[in-house]
Amino acid sequence: MVHRFGLVIALICGWLLPAPIHAQTDTRPAPQADIQPAPQAEHVPVPRTVIALVEGGSDFRLRDTRSHVMATMPLEQLGLVVEYYRADRPLPDLTGRPDVRGVFTWLAATSRPGAERLLTWYERAVDLGKKLVVFGELGVSADPETGPLPRRRINRLMEHLGVHMGEGYASYTAGTAYRVRDRNIWGFEHTPPLPPPFSEYTIVDPRVTSHLTLESTGPEPVHGDLIVTGPNGGFVAPFFAAEMDPPSNIRRWLVDPFAFFRLAFATDDLPKPDTTTLAGRRIYYGHVDGDGWRSISEVKIDDEPASAARVLLERVVERFPDLPVTIAPIAAELDPDWVDDTEARRVTRAFFELPHVEAGSHTYSHPFRWAFFEHYDRAVEQEIVRRNGTDHDIHAGYARLADEQDAAGVDETKLDIGKYSLPRAFFAEPFDLQLEIDGSLDRIAEVGGQSVKVVQWSGDTSPFEAALAATREAGVPNINGGDTRFDSDYRSYGFVAPIGIPVGAERQIYASMSNENTYTDLWTGRFFAYRHVLQTIRNTGLPIRVKPINLYYHSYAAEKLASTNALLQVHESMRGREIAPVTTSHFARIAGGFYTTRLIPLGPRRWRVEERGALQTLRFDRATRTAVDFAASSGVLGARPAHGSLYVALDPEVAAPVVALTDRGHPLDPDPAPHPYLFDSRWPAYALTVDGDAATVSARGFGALSMTWIVPRTGTWRVRVSQDGDTVWSETVEIDGDRRLSIAPGDAAEATAEARIRIERIGD
Incomplete structure (x- = not known):
C-alpha cells in the first residue's frame, strides 16, 4: 500500500516546449557553465512565469509529466504561466x-x-530572489x-525554505x-488511512508555517514538518502531494494545490488573466469533429436512412440557434478525388449557411498518430496499410497504395504506431503538411462557402511543432486535446487539463472538456453517457470556476438514438444558464491571450494590461471587499463579484486598459462609479463611451440579448437598443437602492x- 503513494506518471512525451525545452537538444550532461542566455525585459511586469523542472529520459513526453498533468492547471488558475525545462538539459539563466x-x-x-x-x-x-517550491525530491x-x-550544502538550500532535513526516517x-x-x-481530495513514510524535517525559520506536522512513535521518534510555506516558497515532502497510479487511472490530490500554490508563490497581489469568464458570465462554446460524417444513423429523417451529419444538422444544430457551434469536417471527405460523396458536400453547405455555425477544419486526411508524420515515409505507411488495411476499407486510397512501388524492406521499428491500426484515416495521396492545414482550409471553405476559422486536431491530438506553426502561419488558432473530465468516474482536479501545452516554439490550445469518445468507452457502449458531461460542467464551475463550458463531440454522436438524445439533453440544459456563448475560434484566441498578457504595475492596486490578445477578463481572488475604482481606471467595461472573486471586464476596443482597485464597504454593495458599468451580459460588449452619467456600448452575440448594468444613482433611467441606426427596443425604468x-x-x-x-438618466 505504501508504494502506491510513490507511483508516478510515466515521463514520456516528446513535445518539447517553447524556447525552453525546444532548445534542449544536447543529450550529454550539461557542464555547470552551460546556461542559456536570458532575454532582457523592456518593462517590469508583475512576474507570472514559473520555471518547472521535469524529469527527462529517452522516452520523455511532456504531456505525461506530473507537472503538466497535475500541477499546471492550478498554477494557471492562479494566473501563472508555466515554462518547462528538463532537469537533464541546460537550464535557463534567470538573471534579467x-x-x-x-x-x-x-x-x-x-x-x-x-x-x-x-x-x-x-x-x-534563490540568490536572485526567485521563490522555490518543491514537491518531493530536489533530485x-x-x-x-x-x-x-x-x-550541509543541500540543507542550506532547504533552510532557505525554512526547514532542516535530518537523518531520521519513519518507515x-x-x-x-x-x-x-x-x-x-492537507486531505484535499483524499486522506490516506495511514500517512506515507516520511523523513525528518524540522522548521528552522519562524516566518514559515507548517501545515502538516507528524510525530512517529517508537524508541526514536521522528519529527516531520512535511508541508510548509513561507516567504521564500514552499515544500511538500515526498509522497505527500498527490497519489498517482496511471495503470489504475488514479489521480488525486492530498494537498490542496490551489491553497498551497497561492501561499507558496504569494499570488494574492497578482491579477489573474481569466479564460473562463466574459462580460461577467461563464463562457460557453461548442465544437464538432467531423469523424463519422457519412456514417448511416439509426435516427431516420422522413422515415428514410440518413447520414450522421444530416441527423446532427436537422435534429440538433438547427434546434439550438442560440448556441454557437463550430463544425469541422475532414477535408478528404469533401474532395471528389479522395471521397466522391455529393451528399456529404451538400450537408456541409447546409451547416455553414446557419448564422450560428462557424467553419472549422478537422484536417485533410485525419492523422491518427501525429508523431508518425513528423518524419514521414510513404513506404512505411504503405507497408502498415498492406498489413493492417483491407481491400474493402471504407477509407479511399487502399487500392491506390497497392499500385504503388513495393515497400518491402522497410525498418520494422518504424511500423509501430501504438494503438492505431493505420497512421491516418485517408491515404489516397502522400502526406503533405501544407495540404493538411492550408489545403483543408481552402477545400472546406470552397465547399461550405464560409472561411475556416480554426483547426481542430485529429487522432491522438498531439501535433508536432511544424503542424502547429502551419496553423499560426495560416492565421487560424488551433484546439483539441486535454480530455478534461471531473465526474463520478474521474473524481479529481487531477483530470482537469491546463489551458494548453507548449510544443517546441509553438503552443497547442486544449479543448476545455472531453468529447463523447471517452464517455462511451471509445464508442463501444454506453452511448447515452455523454450526458454525464453535465457533472464536469458543474464540478469545474463550483466551488472554483476553473473551466468554461464546452460541448465537444464528433458527428458520429448522431449515429445512435441514445447518443443523439444525450446531445439533445446537454444542449437543452444550456438554456436558462447564465452564459456568454462564443465561437470556438474566439475561445482559442482568448486562451492564447492568457499566455501573452503582461500586467504593468502603475502604483498600489493599479495595473496597465498589455498584449492580452482576445482575453477580456481579469480576476481578483479573496476580493469580497474589493471594488473597481472606475475613476482611476480606463478601458474597463464593468465588474462582477462571484465565488469570493471579482471578475473585471475589459473593453476589447482599448489596447492597454488600466485597472485600479479600491475598497468596498459591504460585500453586497455595488462598486462605486460615476457612470453606469456592466455587471453581466450574454452578448460580448465593446466600445464603451461615457457622457456624464450616461453610457453607450456595442454588443454582438448569440441568442436573445440580456445584460445587467449598475447605474451610479437611483431615479428614472431610459434604455435604448438600436441596430443599423434604428431603435428596436426602448424602456424606461425606475431604479431603486440596488442600482441594477x-x-x-x-x-x-x-x-x-x-x-x-x-443607458441614460432622465429624472429623479
Whole structure:
C-alpha cells in the first residue's frame, strides 16, 4: 500500500516546449557553465512565469509529466504561466528575467548525472530572489559518477525554505500522531488511512508555517514538518502531494494545490488573466469533429436512412440557434478525388449557411498518430496499410497504395504506431503538411462557402511543432486535446487539463472538456453517457470556476438514438444558464491571450494590461471587499463579484486598459462609479463611451440579448437598443437602492448583428 503513494506518471512525451525545452537538444550532461542566455525585459511586469523542472529520459513526453498533468492547471488558475525545462538539459539563466516568479520542481529521482550543476542552479535562482517550491525530491542527493553531494550544502538550500532535513526516517506510520494538521491544505481530495513514510524535517525559520506536522512513535521518534510555506516558497515532502497510479487511472490530490500554490508563490497581489469568464458570465462554446460524417444513423429523417451529419444538422444544430457551434469536417471527405460523396458536400453547405455555425477544419486526411508524420515515409505507411488495411476499407486510397512501388524492406521499428491500426484515416495521396492545414482550409471553405476559422486536431491530438506553426502561419488558432473530465468516474482536479501545452516554439490550445469518445468507452457502449458531461460542467464551475463550458463531440454522436438524445439533453440544459456563448475560434484566441498578457504595475492596486490578445477578463481572488475604482481606471467595461472573486471586464476596443482597485464597504454593495458599468451580459460588449452619467456600448452575440448594468444613482433611467441606426427596443425604468438595471428585449434585437445600447438618466 505504501508504494502506491510513490507511483508516478510515466515521463514520456516528446513535445518539447517553447524556447525552453525546444532548445534542449544536447543529450550529454550539461557542464555547470552551460546556461542559456536570458532575454532582457523592456518593462517590469508583475512576474507570472514559473520555471518547472521535469524529469527527462529517452522516452520523455511532456504531456505525461506530473507537472503538466497535475500541477499546471492550478498554477494557471492562479494566473501563472508555466515554462518547462528538463532537469537533464541546460537550464535557463534567470538573471534579467523579472518575469520569473519562481521555480517549481516535482522530480522523482533522488540522484542524477549533473546533480551538482542542478544544485548550483537552484542556489543561483534563490540568490536572485526567485521563490522555490518543491514537491518531493530536489533530485540532487548524488551524482552516479562523483558520489553524494555534501548534505550541509543541500540543507542550506532547504533552510532557505525554512526547514532542516535530518537523518531520521519513519518507515512504519501506524500510531503516528498529527501535531499540526491544516485541513485547508492537507486531505484535499483524499486522506490516506495511514500517512506515507516520511523523513525528518524540522522548521528552522519562524516566518514559515507548517501545515502538516507528524510525530512517529517508537524508541526514536521522528519529527516531520512535511508541508510548509513561507516567504521564500514552499515544500511538500515526498509522497505527500498527490497519489498517482496511471495503470489504475488514479489521480488525486492530498494537498490542496490551489491553497498551497497561492501561499507558496504569494499570488494574492497578482491579477489573474481569466479564460473562463466574459462580460461577467461563464463562457460557453461548442465544437464538432467531423469523424463519422457519412456514417448511416439509426435516427431516420422522413422515415428514410440518413447520414450522421444530416441527423446532427436537422435534429440538433438547427434546434439550438442560440448556441454557437463550430463544425469541422475532414477535408478528404469533401474532395471528389479522395471521397466522391455529393451528399456529404451538400450537408456541409447546409451547416455553414446557419448564422450560428462557424467553419472549422478537422484536417485533410485525419492523422491518427501525429508523431508518425513528423518524419514521414510513404513506404512505411504503405507497408502498415498492406498489413493492417483491407481491400474493402471504407477509407479511399487502399487500392491506390497497392499500385504503388513495393515497400518491402522497410525498418520494422518504424511500423509501430501504438494503438492505431493505420497512421491516418485517408491515404489516397502522400502526406503533405501544407495540404493538411492550408489545403483543408481552402477545400472546406470552397465547399461550405464560409472561411475556416480554426483547426481542430485529429487522432491522438498531439501535433508536432511544424503542424502547429502551419496553423499560426495560416492565421487560424488551433484546439483539441486535454480530455478534461471531473465526474463520478474521474473524481479529481487531477483530470482537469491546463489551458494548453507548449510544443517546441509553438503552443497547442486544449479543448476545455472531453468529447463523447471517452464517455462511451471509445464508442463501444454506453452511448447515452455523454450526458454525464453535465457533472464536469458543474464540478469545474463550483466551488472554483476553473473551466468554461464546452460541448465537444464528433458527428458520429448522431449515429445512435441514445447518443443523439444525450446531445439533445446537454444542449437543452444550456438554456436558462447564465452564459456568454462564443465561437470556438474566439475561445482559442482568448486562451492564447492568457499566455501573452503582461500586467504593468502603475502604483498600489493599479495595473496597465498589455498584449492580452482576445482575453477580456481579469480576476481578483479573496476580493469580497474589493471594488473597481472606475475613476482611476480606463478601458474597463464593468465588474462582477462571484465565488469570493471579482471578475473585471475589459473593453476589447482599448489596447492597454488600466485597472485600479479600491475598497468596498459591504460585500453586497455595488462598486462605486460615476457612470453606469456592466455587471453581466450574454452578448460580448465593446466600445464603451461615457457622457456624464450616461453610457453607450456595442454588443454582438448569440441568442436573445440580456445584460445587467449598475447605474451610479437611483431615479428614472431610459434604455435604448438600436441596430443599423434604428431603435428596436426602448424602456424606461425606475431604479431603486440596488442600482441594477436589467435589459432583456427578447427577439427585438437580432442575434449575431451588432446592437448599440444607450443607458441614460432622465429624472429623479
